[in-house]
Structure formats: C-alpha cells, structure tokens
Amino acid sequence: MEIVTALPWELGADLVITAGLLKAGILVGVLWLAVRVLPARLTELRASLWVFGFAALLAVPLVSVNWGRPLLDLQVVSFPQGLFRDEGASSPAFWIFLVWAAGAAALLGRFLLHCLRVRQMARAARPAESPRLLALLEEARRRVGVGRSVRLALTPEAGAPLLVGWPRPVVLLAPDAAEWPEDRLLAVLCHELAHVRRRDYPAMILGEVVRALYWVNPLVFFGLREARMEQDKACDAVALRAGFRSAVYARHLVDVARCVRARAVAPAALTFGRRSDLRSRVGVLLDRGQDAARGRGRAFTLASAAVVALATGALAATNFWICTGGS
Template sequence: MSFFTFAYLIRLGVWGLAAALVQGGLLALSWLAWERVMANATAALRHRMACIHFAALVVLPVLTVVVVCWTVAGMGVPALPGSPAAELPLLMASYRKVFWLCLSLVMLWFAGALLMMLRLAMDARRVARLHRRRAPEAMVESVHRLARDRMSVRVQDIQIADVATPQIIGAWRPVLLIPRDLACVLSMAQWEAVLLHELAHVRRRDFGWNLLQRLQLALLWFHPAAWTLYGRVSREREACCDALAVRHGASATGLAQALVCLAENRVSPHLGMAISSQGELTTRVHRLLGVNRTGPLPAGLRLAAIATSMLCLLALGAGRLGLVDPSMADVYNASAFGPMILVDAHDDAGSFALRIKQGRVIEASVGNQQLPSDRIVQENDRVLLMSARRQPIVALTVTPQARIEWEGRR
C-alpha cells in the first residue's frame, strides 16, 4: 500500500471520528426530546426508538465518509502545468505533517477500541468460568413448561450458578443461569414472574443484540452520547421484557417485588441479561405498577423532536466540507482510489499528452502519435518518451499527483 493510499484512508478515518462527535451530540439531543414525547408510549416503541438512535451513531458517520469520498472525487485535478514537480518536496512535507496528526488520532481511537474489546472478552471469559451445575429436574421441567406454554421458546439448559440474579447467556443455544437458593427466597408468583422475564429475553434474542451493541460501544468508546444511548437501550430492553412477561401471565406485583428483592444482591452481569438495572429500579417498579404516567406534553415538544432528528440527517452535509481542504483531493488523486488523470502539455516543439495513475505513466502520445508501451521508460519519478529509433523525445519528472516537469523542447 502506497503512502498516499494509506494517508487517504487515515484522513477518511479522522473525518468519520469528527462526524461521530458532531452527529452523536445531535443524536443525544434528539433522543432526549423523543424520550419526553414517548413517555407514555409502549416499552417496545421506546426501545425501538432508542435502538434507532444508537445505531445511527455508526450509520451517520459512515454515510458522512461516503459523502466525503464523493465530494473529493468530484473536486477534479488542479491546473497541472501551474504546479510543477519541483514543488513536490514542499507538498510532501505538508502531507506528512497532516498524516502524522491524523495517524495519532486514529491510533488513539484504535487503542481505546482494542481495550474495550479486551474488556468484552474478559467478561465472556468470566461468564464461561462460572461454577455451574445442572438444575434439579423439577426446576428444569418447570422452566421448560413455562418456555413452551407461555413464551413459545426453547431453552437449551437450566443451570445453577454463582450469580446474583437470573440471566440468559448464549445467542444460539440459550442457557438460563439461576442463583443458588433463589427459589427459596421468592414466592411462587415472584419466581414465575422472574422466569418469564428471562424467557422474554430469549424470545426477543436480546443476548445477541446486546452483544452487537457492546461491540458498537467499543468502537464509540470516546463518545459520551454512545454511553448514554447504550444505557437507554439497556433500560428500555428490560422494560420490554417486563411488559412481555406480564402479557404472558406474570404477576406485575410479583415481578415488582422480585425486582426489589433481587436488587439487594445485584452484581453487574456483563454479557448476561439482568433482571434489574442499577439506578432504574424505581422507574421499572413504577411502570409495572402503572404509577408513572406523565401529564400532557408541552406544546411544540413533538415538533422540536422531529426538528432535532432532521438536524442529524442534515449533518451529513458535513461531508461536503472536503471542499475546504484541497490537499485532500491531492492525496486522493495519488492514492489507489484515484482516477486515471489526463495531462495535456505543450512547448515550442509541439504538444504531448500523458495518462497517469499513481505517478505511473500508463499511456503517452506526442503530437498525434500514440506511443507504444515499450517506448515509455519510467524509473521512479523519471520518465523518458522515446522515438522509434530509441532516442529521447521528452524527459519528464512525474509526481503521484500527476504533476509534471520537463525541459522545454525546441
């Protein structure tokens, strides 16, 4: 990979990070507005809207980078004869300054993303190393009956483990982990409500979706909006499972009581699904008991939410700012992604034309005569156009940006 190709990719990475910062702030404002608007909406609708905002944290920067590429590709080639090859040392010095700055930012982001990935791997390893044993047969039959008759799902296994709250692990072969002596602590209604909540996670395939969202969070570790929206997605996911459990026969009161009981010994489940989320217990209990309904919305709040969401889309126009950086087009033209560039030149002896790609002369013509490839001799940036008698016609210096310099012919 050439220096210019690598430099172009690094610059695009910086554009993506900058777009994520700007658009992420707008998305956070958009969610805050929609959260107020949807205060009385169903848990499923709130969760869907939170997921849309969280996914947009990645989708919008990617689209912005696409706009940058499209903008730069349309900037064209600068007036080549006015920028001779003799300027290359100065140009390269400026390119390298920008390159090292951009590379430092991208490497910082990469280091943070790698640490987040390692943390995720450690969480998975911690779950895998839990001391587990198969649950008693009566408990297994009870869970399978609830899964089959109430939720229409299948659980691969039910195990007793050293966890503080029940949780589902596994995306394709879900396993239910149950704390020791949990059945002795909860009443029958509470026990059944807790199991239905966990089975709701299986039905919604929450483990797999949560894993994907953790991976996205690892990529966006630097952005406060990513952590805020991930927290909102997690909160609404739990509310969805609460509502689904109640809809399939769980006691709302029993589930609320179980949440309070389990919260006393809660630990962070990481990859597993939690029966409660720290700091959100009161809200969840109020929702289950139907005591958190809000009053009429302020006038214009819905319009403000829509307008903020539209601003997130308009922020795609940030990609057009590539126009303010002419050197971006230079790096693009010199990279493997750049176009074949046609250079027309003339001096006292007549005209000649070149087609250049990444500093390599692909085709050449002198006057109206097309030169065969064996009469184009290039070594690094030095090019000789040869006559049929193998005599030099033109001696050129060619840069990766398709700038040329030659000694005038007479």
C-alpha cells in the same frame, strides 16, 4: 524524483472522525427525544427504537465520508534523491486516529473477556435437575411463548438471575434461588425468557460494539444505559402479560434486587434485578393502566418515521458541514 506526500490520515481523517462523533450525538439525542415522546407504558416500542438507533449508528461512518468529491486529493512534489522523510506519523490526524483505535480496541477486548467469563461460568454451572425448577421453566416458556430450548443451571457465581449466551441461551441462578417461592421463580424465569423472545442478547452485543466505536462520545454511553433500562421494562411488560399483577411483580422485583450481591451483575449478561434501574422499573409497573397493545403498531410507525425524518435532516446538515470543510 516525484513522490506522493499525502497519507491516509492526512486526507481529512480528523474531520471525518469529528463529523462522525457529531452525527452520533445528534442521532442519540433525536432517539432520546423520540423515546420520551412515547408513553411510558409502550416499553417494547421504546426499547425497539433504541435498537434501531444503534444499528443506524453503525452506518454513520459511511455517511461521514463525502462521496461527492475525490477521496485522494494528492499533492505531488519533487525532492532531491535521499532527502525524503516520512513524517505522516507526526501529523495530528494520525494521533487522533491512533487514540481512537486504541480506545475502541480496549473496549472491545474488555467486552470479549466478559463474554468468555460468562461463557465459562455457564459451562461450569450445574444443570438444574429439580423437577420443580424444570416444571417452572416449562411453564414460563409456555406463558412467554418461547419455542427454542433454554437451559437452566445453578452456580454460586451468579449473584443475580442472569441470561447468557446466544443462540443457545442459558438462565443462571444462584443455588439458594432454587428455594425461592414458586411465584417469584416464575416471575424471574418469565422475565429472562422474555429477553430470549425479544432477542435482547444480540441487541446487547450490538450496543457494546457501538459503545466501543464511539467511546469518546458520552451521549452514546448514556444511550446504551437507557436502552438497557428500556429492554428490562419491555421484559417486565411481557411478564405481566404472562399472568402477573403489576403490584405482585413489582414486589418480586424488589425482593430479588435485595438479594443481588454487590458487583454481581456481569457486563456480558442480561440481569433481572439491576438495582440502578429499580426505581424507574417499579414506577412504570405501578403506573401501568390498561394493556397498551391497542395502537402499538401505529405508534411504532409514527415514532420510527419521526426518528428517520429528524435524524436524516440532522445528518444531512452535518454532512453539509463536512463537505464545506468544517467552515
């Protein structure tokens, strides 16, 4: 009796996973260097590069497979009838795959639960009916240039200003935030609507999926944190162009951060006053000089080309490593 002894996880799955993790680390490192090369005031470009990088990370598993050689290098042997035992589940590659899959499923499941929680929070929130709040929302939409409908609601569960949901976004505020000065409220709304205009919520979901797939690589966690911070800085830049002076906006940012309750930042929401990024954001605000719109397109083109070139070379080198069997 002839049987095939090779199983899917015996066909180099451990090598493919290892190469994928190496490529992810290389790509995150290249992205970090490219972002650092850009001037700090080009926040929107820096944030866009991270989104580009996370999209590229989803393609890494495809280039981690050596398509140039047969995928099924099968070994056919003969055993007497009844003596065959399937020992595939005892192979190291099987357990490596199983541990990775369990971790990815756990992170994706946790993020899904957070999404359901903020969705329930948004549904239970009381719609803003104050003419003052609605007028400020419309003014923020006009200044930022958001054409889509955005709902404003109040809930005690919002320990900080939050943006949740897509494609029907909702801005959530705590009830006491409705009593804030108009200038502070307008700054908060401009920032949150900048997230809507930039489509940062889908980008956040993309980042969480990448985090789950590469959960064993700490560089991906680092990259996701950097991307979140650059997104907030980019929205700060949009708010400044909406008519706020840097020092005034920085003061509003500090005042709102003081009001943020501990553990109030929902992982599945975009937040205005994240304390962990406060120092960096205020530093960029106070250091901003003239508007950086001039030359933005050229800078983005050059930075993107550099990232593509460096990442392609690094990934090609790693692919050569896997093709040679890791030797």
